[in-house]
Amino acid sequence: MPLPFLTADRAFEAADDVALPFEDHDRWRRPYRPGPWRVGVAALWLLLASYVLFAAVIIALTGTSAEGGVVFGVALVVIAASLRLLRMGVWVSARGLRQVGFFVTRTVPWNRVAAVRTVQQPVRWLGLPRTVQGQALTLVRREGSAQDVLPLLTTHGADFLARPSAFDRAADSLEAWADEYRQG
Structure with a gap:
């Protein structure tokens, strides 16, 4: 399954006859790959989200499920923010x-x-x-x-x-x- 934020399927070759190398021109696509800074920051946010999810499980098991739910909600916000960062461009x-x-x-x-x-x-x-x-x-x-x-x-x-x-x-x-x- 292709990832929607990696839509540059192949490198743009100047020697190609076709200036627009994609078959389906009606589909929204980013004509370049996300850069290493963007991907690195998103990866760090997802790493942070994994720790927060782990903390949510521990809090839910040892504390109240409401507190665990709040921390789980924080993890979902961090995941959504990192995915939005990858879609930017x-x-x-x-x-x-x-x-x-x-x-x-x-x-x-x-x-x-x-x-x-x-x-x-x-x-x-x-x-x-x-x-x-x-x-x-x-x-x-x-x-x-x-x-x-x-x-x-x-x-x-x-x-x-x-x-x-x-x-x-x-x-x-x-x-x-x-x-x-x-x-x-």
């Missing part, structure tokens, strides 16, 4: 482009996309307030105001930190999706 389909955040998901149909391009600009380091100089893949909407420029991916995000070639492949893939579907 940019997803594409024939219907549009979807940016999945931890709390908010934005979907932009292709007919509202003016451009998807790579720009040199200050970017956040691992999503923290500190900014460094890097590249960002931005989405420009057709409305045209300065607030409609959204950074989709950055070279210093959790998926591409210290992996510039992976960022370039992901940016090329997203630009290919945009070029294919913006025109109709």
